[in-house]
Amino acid sequence: MAGEVGEAGSRAGQKTVFGHPRGIVTLFLTEMWERFSFYGLRAILYFFLIATAAGGGLGLPKPTATAVVGVYSALIYLFALPGGWIADRILGARRAVLVGGVIIMLGHICMAVPIRGPALIWLGLGLIVAGTGLLKPNISTMVGELYREGENARRDAGFSIFYLGINLGAFVAPYVVSNLAKDGRWHLGFGAAAVGMAIGLTQYVIGGRHLRGVGETPGHRLTPEERRHFGTITVIGLLVVAVAIIVWAATGTLTVDRFTVALTVLTIVVPAAYFGYIMLGSHNLTPEERSRMKAYIWLFVAAAIFWMIYDLAPTVLNEFAAEKTDLEIFGHRITAATTQSFNPLLIMIFVPVFAVLWVKLGNRVGGAQKFAFGLFMIGVSFVVMALVAHLAEFHRVSVWWLFLVYLVQVFGELSLSPVGLSVTVELAPHAFKSQMLGVWYLSFSVGDAVGGQSARLLRYVSQPVYFLTLAAIAIAAAAVLLAFAHRLRVLMGEE
Numbered sequence: 001m002a003g004e005v006g007e008a009g010s011r012a013g014q015k016t017v018f019g020h021p022r023g024i025v026t027l028f029l030t031e032m033w034e035r036f037s038f039y040g041l042r043a044i045l046y047f048f049l050i051a052t053a054a055g056g057g058l059g060l061p062k063p064t065a066t067a068v069v070g071v072y073s074a075l076i077y078l079f080a081l082p083g084g085w086i087a088d089r090i091l092g093a094r095r096a097v098l099v100g101g102v103i104i105m106l107g108h109i110c111m112a113v114p115i116r117g118p119a120l121i122w123l124g125l126g127l128i129v130a131g132t133g134l135l136k137p138n139i140s141t142m143v144g145e146l147y148r149e150g151e152n153a154r155r156d157a158g159f160s161i162f163y164l165g166i167n168l169g170a171f172v173a174p175y176v177v178s179n180l181a182k183d184g185r186w187h188l189g190f191g192a193a194a195v196g197m198a199i200g201l202t203q204y205v206i207g208g209r210h211l212r213g214v215g216e217t218p219g220h221r222l223t224p225e226e227r228r229h230f231g232t233i234t235v236i237g238l239l240v241v242a243v244a245i246i247v248w249a250a251t252g253t254l255t256v257d258r259f260t261v262a263l264t265v266l267t268i269v270v271p272a273a274y275f276g277y278i279m280l281g282s283h284n285l286t287p288e289e290r291s292r293m294k295a296y297i298w299l300f301v302a303a304a305i306f307w308m309i310y311d312l313a314p315t316v317l318n319e320f321a322a323e324k325t326d327l328e329i330f331g332h333r334i335t336a337a338t339t340q341s342f343n344p345l346l347i348m349i350f351v352p353v354f355a356v357l358w359v360k361l362g363n364r365v366g367g368a369q370k371f372a373f374g375l376f377m378i379g380v381s382f383v384v385m386a387l388v389a390h391l392a393e394f395h396r397v398s399v400w401w402l403f404l405v406y407l408v409q410v411f412g413e414l415s416l417s418p419v420g421l422s423v424t425v426e427l428a429p430h431a432f433k434s435q436m437l438g439v440w441y442l443s444f445s446v447g448d449a450v451g452g453q454s455a456r457l458l459r460y461v462s463q464p465v466y467f468l469t470l471a472a473i474a475i476a477a478a479a480v481l482l483a484f485a486h487r488l489r490v491l492m493g494e495e
Helices: 023-050 062-078 080-091 093-112 119-145 152-180 186-211 224-250 256-280 287-310 313-324 336-364 367-391 399-427 436-459 463-483 485-492
Strands: 002-004 015-017
Touching (some): 023 152, 023 313, 062 119, 062 313, 080 093, 080 224, 093 119, 119 152, 256 436, 287 463, 313 436, 336 399, 367 463, 367 485, 463 485
């Protein structure tokens, strides 16, 4: 399995695994276990939030629980921006990943403590958000830095291996964690997520010697004066937020519902302000760069609409699986949360298919057209859900209907998500090259937060109407993108 490197790497005398630096194994396993903890928690979080106090849960109304899961996911992507900055200016990527992993583990431990009441739960979720914001963007950076300049093909293959680790963790976690958490044993499920992160951290530390110094030093370390300035601003910012929350609570109007709405507004304001900062400031942007950014804003909005629907999987679709689905596969009963494993399984199957497809199509199909197809497919998936929800009004439906929905969604994801990363790098102005990937993840944040709020519509409309409404939004957005595809290709410089 391991042998001496070829000509490209022999200069360093390093060993490889299947032609890749051995550090890729360390990062692969770290990410796999971190995703195990993340997707394990995500698979059961909604059910825990709506479970009664007698059942060990928080007893939140379903729309509130959906909003909580939405803003929780949104904040994770939002915190990737400061997480990347902290690594680049203070900690370095390697220490940021370690510190982030420890904070994530502590968050899961807080949630695993079998004490009734919400205090440790909210603390745990806050720690997981902060820790993931440190770990998630910086471990990806380290994967890229394992390879030498010019080793583009090997780097691409390395990211494919890394992506496999993400989906392996996401595939196994819902089954393991949801079975442990059955019958109100939530602390066991949360504890399993903590153990998973602990395993990932342990092998990260042990395997650190294979990272060859990658990520050890910050790219642009702050000066002592800048550190003091940053510390002062951070303390003042935290105090302002704390005082604002205390004052809000003192008025008697602070509720979980209203807090999620405030955070949703924040996730929308941040990218809007950022795009305004880019487009309205000078920043020495060329006319071509401004043109590309105009096109990118369209694609950003399209991506946010996509994630608004796609990331309803752990809430609305999870609940549908629990209440209206016959959860039997090949004679074996599964938990509702296990249906969350369908998506990563299908991604692992179809990633190579779509990789070949995009190469075959070449430049004949542009980024806007691929985005339009992704939106169309996510819309079609909810048209199917509307049909299935109508059938479920009379009897429980087969779990294979949900499998079909996730299959259609994966076709949409593989048309939009990796293309979005590529387009972001391609269209980024020179002055914002290192920041634009963080901006791309803000589309996830906006979509997750707004999608979490969308479940409030279920108070007023039936499930079939709810699914059709969201499907109509996605399909209409796809039609708009297609109608302006040529114009967008011109703005993007594709023609």
